[in-house]
Amino acid sequence: MLEQILLSLGYIRPEVALVFTFLSAIVADLVTQRKAIVAGIVLGGLIATAYYVVEQVGLNVSTFSNMLAVDPFSVFFKCVIIGSSILIVMFSLTSNEVNSSLRRIGEYYALLVAMTTGMFLMVGSSNLLMMYLSLELTSISSYILAGFTKEAPDSAEASLKYVIYGALSSGLMLYGISIIYGLTGALDIYSINQVLAQGGTGKIALLIAGVLAIAGFGYKISAVPFHFWTPDVYQGAPVTITAFLSVASKAAGFAMLMRFLKVTFIDSTVLNVPLGMWATIKGYELTNVIIVLSVLTMTLGNLVAIWQDNMKRLLAYSSIAHAGYMLLGLTVLGNDGFAATMIYFVVYLFMNLGAFYVVMLVANKTGSEDIRDYKGLGSRAPLLAVAMAIFLVSLTGLPPTAGFIGKLYVFAALIRANLIWLAIVGALNSVVSLYYYVRIFRNMFLRDAEERAEPLTFEFSNTFILLVLLVPTIVLGLYFGPLVEFAQYSVAMFGVK
Amino acid sequence: MIPLDYYLVLSAFMFCVGVLGVVVRRNAIIVFMSIELMLNSVNLSLIAFSSFLGDPTGQMLVFFVMTVAAAEAAVGLAIIIALFRNKQTVNIDEINILKW
């Protein structure tokens, strides 16, 4: 046992690096007055973690008595998460909202690192206990961060709603976990798979347990009908935290859900399936459940976004809709579908973070997050407006941007699995989303500013980060081969213990 | 000997009372108390399963659920206090800047 533990320690270098960064940030915050040092330590620690993650490419082991899996699937998502963490830290360095509370900023960066640690553990968890614990680590850090600008009234309110919804969802999920434990006698998903494959477990009880567990997963990925917290929290939290939640937290939730679905319910002994597709254990038809979730999520997200005037709230509903598109990839229980969702995540990282970054910059200079204050942005800050336009085109899913590639692979997987009507629903939803994205575009370029319209200038660092997000959005739309290969490789080795 | 079902039914009742509390009550602190009720009912259910299956895994999960419940209660109450300081109320109906 002891040797197994020591061996496992070598496989969690990224998580250990993150915890050390977290502790160093806390100590540095106590010791020094210059908060830039804390930010520097955090940034350094995150880059070191990124190095350890890249070092893990190619591993496929199960560590700590089947608690945590280190495989290409988790490494893929860890890359997405660490990338967004580094970008969010860079956003926060220049954000007015964050820097207005200088006394607390050390804790801000420390909690960002803690949230990243929780997400890293979420994507690797292969035991329901570990899934619950890492989910709670991420959630508790994000409750605190959402209420960071506590003087602003909507921030504290958003934080409270977040805590209540989050605690309710995790309570529901925990009840589902307890029923699964009672039925199967085990908490790690490999053993649960074996017991389910033997047959004989009470189907109705498992169905109820599944519904309750989906409440927990669905809350994290903002799937309808567990999405009620998303608009309020995204609007009330600081922009940097909203951006982080919309990309990284969703990625971690999806990774956990995908692992849970794949390992628990897929029968690895069934032989007569087409290459790359998986067969669920007899009697557990998951596809229909996921289809319902996906259609509800897409449709509601897109329809309600049309009415929104606050940019953060609009982007919140837009991100709900994108979660719906990603769930479409999940309905195809096969290598194609999962790889398509993973490709979508990388693409989504750049375009969504880009859109939020523009919102942050505009809020820095004008103090407003209302869509009506974007009028005339085309003449006041041309580079910013053009960048936003490109991000919006990508979010809609039009070529030649990366968003098109994401949707292309999802629809291709659907068509290959004979779910053509779903692809049509997805395409129709993209058309609906065009309407509210065009609203922003129209305000920026075709309307003039109402009051004084002095041009907005930004520092070089802001422009640099904007380009870091903009360039991949365009490049990935044209040259996406390596990304696709990486995703497909990560899926193929997944779940094979 | 009390059969397993009795414990599970008790746990289900407690869970549902907790869910009712979260959904219906308007005072944020009562909502937190209801959440603690829910978590306690889950713990009871897990310990019952653990005892009847002869498997200590359930007790381990309960251990960690208690830890997380404590952490969540601490954070939740801190947020309530910060909110109260801003607004002098903890009634969820009166806290409603963020509309549809």
Next chain:
Amino acid sequence: MTLLASLELFDIIFYFFAFVTIVSAAVVVFSRNIVHSAFSLMFTFFGVAALYVMLNADFIAVTQVLVYVGGILVLLLFGVMLTTKVISVEMKTGTLQTLPASILVAVLAGTLCGIFWITDWLTPVARNAELPATTSSGIGRALMTTYLLPFEVASVVLLVAMLGAAMIARRERKR
């Protein structure tokens, strides 16, 4: 007569604590006075702890009393104390939409109970092992071997909670 004779002491104790637990839980949710709710929550926690003892989980029962009653309940009482306006004498809390929500939850409760009654719990994983008489050493050993990673993660969770709660609840000095 035969019914009374078949009731052992163990069963009587179970029914007593189950009654205490569920009645206290109902008082927590339905009471109009928040201090009444807080104190009946204490009775709920004690009732559950007694049930744990009856289910052979001695360490968990004591932890329940220490953590829930000694920690979380005290925290909730502080919260009640700090957020109730001193001016108003009665501490009323409002309720809304009680009827439809109650119906829904009653349906849920009925469904859950029905399913639990029907399900055949122990057949696929029927085990003959019994829990050891004292569980502390088993839990301790498990925490250091199989459950080492969750143990460490739980410590990070607690640190994050401490940090965050202090940060949010702190009174900021006005510059």
